[in-house]
Amino acid sequence: xxxxxxxxxxxxxxxxxxxxxxxxxxxxxxxxxxxxxxxxxxxxxxxxxxxxxxxxxxxxxxxxxxxxxxxxxxxxxxxxxxxxxxxxxxxxxxxxxxxxxxxxxxxxxxxxxxxxxxxxxxxxxxxxxxxxxxxxxxxxxxxxxxxxxxxxxxxxxxxxxxxxxxxxxxxxxxxxxxxxxxxxxxxxxxxxxxxxxxxxxxxxxxxxxxxxxxxxxxxxxxxxxxxxxxxxxxxxxxxxxxxxxxxxxxxxxxxxxxxxxxxxxxxxxxxxxxxxxxxxxxxxxxxxxxxxxxxxxxxxxxxxx
Amino acid sequence: xxxxxxxxxxxxxxxxxxxxxxxxxxxxxxxxxxxxxxxxxxxxxxxxxxxxxxxxxxxxxxxxxxxxxxxxxxxxxxxxxxxxxxxxxxxxxxxxxxxxxxxxxxxxxxxxxxxxxxxxxxxxxxxxxxxxxxxxxxxxxxxxxxxxxxxxxxxxxxxxxxxxxxxxxxxxxxxxxxxxxxxxxxxxxxxxxxxxxxxxxxxxxxxxxxxxxxxxxxxxxxxxxxxxxxxxxxxxxxxxxxxxxxxxxxxxxxxxxxxxxxxxxxxxxxxxxxxxxxxxxxxxxxxxxxxxxxxxxxxxxxxxx
Numbered sequence: 001x002x003x004x005x006x007x008x009x010x011x012x013x014x015x016x017x018x019x020x021x022x023x024x025x026x027x028x029x030x031x032x033x034x035x036x037x038x039x040x041x042x043x044x045x046x047x048x049x050x051x052x053x054x055x056x057x058x059x060x061x062x063x064x065x066x067x068x069x070x071x072x073x074x075x076x077x078x079x080x081x082x083x084x085x086x087x088x089x090x091x092x093x094x095x096x097x098x099x100x101x102x103x104x105x106x107x108x109x110x111x112x113x114x115x116x117x118x119x120x121x122x123x124x125x126x127x128x129x130x131x132x133x134x135x136x137x138x139x140x141x142x143x144x145x146x147x148x149x150x151x152x153x154x155x156x157x158x159x160x161x162x163x164x165x166x167x168x169x170x171x172x173x174x175x176x177x178x179x180x181x182x183x184x185x186x187x188x189x190x191x192x193x194x195x196x197x198x199x200x201x202x203x204x205x206x207x208x209x210x211x212x213x214x215x216x217x218x219x220x221x222x223x224x225x226x227x228x229x230x231x232x233x234x235x236x237x238x239x240x241x242x243x244x245x246x247x248x249x250x251x252x253x254x255x256x257x258x259x260x261x262x263x264x265x266x267x268x269x270x271x272x273x274x275x276x277x278x279x280x281x282x283x284x285x286x287x288x289x290x291x292x293x294x295x296x297x298x299x300x301x302x303x304x305x
Numbered sequence: 306x307x308x309x310x311x312x313x314x315x316x317x318x319x320x321x322x323x324x325x326x327x328x329x330x331x332x333x334x335x336x337x338x339x340x341x342x343x344x345x346x347x348x349x350x351x352x353x354x355x356x357x358x359x360x361x362x363x364x365x366x367x368x369x370x371x372x373x374x375x376x377x378x379x380x381x382x383x384x385x386x387x388x389x390x391x392x393x394x395x396x397x398x399x400x401x402x403x404x405x406x407x408x409x410x411x412x413x414x415x416x417x418x419x420x421x422x423x424x425x426x427x428x429x430x431x432x433x434x435x436x437x438x439x440x441x442x443x444x445x446x447x448x449x450x451x452x453x454x455x456x457x458x459x460x461x462x463x464x465x466x467x468x469x470x471x472x473x474x475x476x477x478x479x480x481x482x483x484x485x486x487x488x489x490x491x492x493x494x495x496x497x498x499x500x501x502x503x504x505x506x507x508x509x510x511x512x513x514x515x516x517x518x519x520x521x522x523x524x525x526x527x528x529x530x531x532x533x534x535x536x537x538x539x540x541x542x543x544x545x546x547x548x549x550x551x552x553x554x555x556x557x558x559x560x561x562x563x564x565x566x567x568x569x570x571x572x573x574x575x576x577x578x579x580x581x582x583x584x585x586x587x588x589x590x591x592x593x594x595x596x597x598x599x600x601x602x603x604x605x606x607x608x609x610x
Binding site for chain 1: 438
């Protein structure tokens with residue numbers, strides 16, 4: 001340790017033989033920065049509420065971008081340490097991160113989507129991760145800094161429910177996040193929680209790309225009658241009340257559940273379904289946001305007024 | 306501080322004027338013990354997965370027991386710090402915990418159900434709780450030890466998704482937990498996560514009362530066609546594979562969502578619905594477990610083989 005240590009090793013003549021713990025911290029930060037600089041766009045999918053379809057949205061978004069010009073250039077970080085679902089939804093369960101002398105590599109999914117998930121590190125399918133916050137923070141940090149993500153156009157981050165350790169860690173570790181996509185189901189119970197996540201994103205200064213309403217209405221495949229199982233319109237309501245863009249509604253479709261269970265994104269397996277069509281419109285709005293963040297925001301809030 | 310402090314203030318002659326931090330810890334533990342000794346049965350509702358209906362199950366379980374002999378003797382601890390849903394589901398939003406000179410009191414719900422939730426402490430509906438693990442642990446501890454719960458027959462604890470800080474804290478703070486009830490939806494994606502929660506409960510040595518399958522099948526109100534929106538049978542599968550009791554399936558019913566949004570437990574509002582009938586059978590099994598924990602376990606595992 002040097003007495004004058006300011007934690008900036010790059011300008012320190014004694015850095016080489018230094019064993020101050022701050023050096024390790026500095027190196028970690030530099031590594032994180034170097035990895036993240038190679039990824040052009042970082043987008044998190046958040047909700048606050050569980051079971052609303054964050055992972056389904058993440059997986060299908062990644063697939064959508066990979067299919068439309070970004071093969072081998074999309075990554076997914078499954079930041080749900082306790083309940084990772086991304087590997088199951090992409091048919092990647094049982095795979096492991098590849099640790100070879102030159103680095104640790106993500107698991108390769110369809111169309112070259114690079115996936116990192118806690119699931120790839122567990123010894124058994126049924127093993128829970130019984131960790132408190134600090135360990136989860138550490139894991140997420142390592143997922144971002146120690147994995148050889150390489151050059152990517154997009155990194156989608158699937159966040160767990162809540163506004164605690166994992167979302168907070170991700171937001172702090174990636175200060176240049178392009179934006180977050182909120183997912184809700186229409187019910188008021190879900191709205192109550194998702195509204196808190198909107199405030200959370202605002203408090204942290206992360207742009208809100210918009211809200212997706214998932215599980216919106218259900219059309220009986222036999223008689224065509226529409227039943228609002230979880231109601232309809234809750235996503236628009238949050239968007240209107242809180243002045244954030246509304247991206248669209250995805251109807252309930254039993255095929256989505258089946259496709260997820262089978263490890264296939266529904267947009268590829270059921271390309272002509274109303275859900276896929278709705279999802280395509282949502283992706284277009286996200287693309288427009290990425291091209292011009294201010295334009296979409298103004299337009300959508302105006303439309304919702 | 307005394308040099309020979311063993312943290313047991315009751316047998317220490319210098320306890321009166323002592324300012325050792327261990328005294329505070331000791332007093333906290335004693336307070337927690339005293340509060341919890343007045344509550345006969347403690348049951349947690351857990352899942353690992355979000356959005357599967359933990360809060361709906363908790364609220365309706367509490368209501369069911371309150372209706373059948375336990376008016377004014379049931380409590381609910383909403384341990385979901387980030388996404389509290391219990392107040393909304395019981396029509397108690399906007400209420401506050403009552404702090405008067407003789408103690409802090411739970412909010413009183415229907416049939417004298419005593420409810421404690423983070424929601425009763427927030428200044429605004431949209432305010433998120435942006436806390437990391439240690440603060441959440443502290444809050445849960447205070448909910449259990451600092452609140453005047455009084456004499457109760459049952460305390461139902463609604464846990465958030467995951468197997469992290471909150472579930473871990475609750476299990477550690479209530480070592481004599483009677484058991485946990487697991488909730489899942491039938492999908493394989495949900496099963497993957499709920500299986501981890503089963504292992505979690507086992508690792509902590511907490512009895513598993515059984516698994517409830519929620520959102521199991523949907524019958525079109527117009528034509529009567531049944532559609533397995535999230536599939537059917539996933540709950541039984543976990544029960545079978547992991548040798549835990551299966552408590553029953555609750556069908557998808559749009560009324561459940563509407564009742565929850567309206568702050569009314571569905572078992573009282575729609576007493577004759579298939580969902581309520583299914584729920585009543587589940588409650589009977591839980592009662593049998595509480596009367597004789599070993600009997601139900603043996604029976605159910607046998608039946609599932």
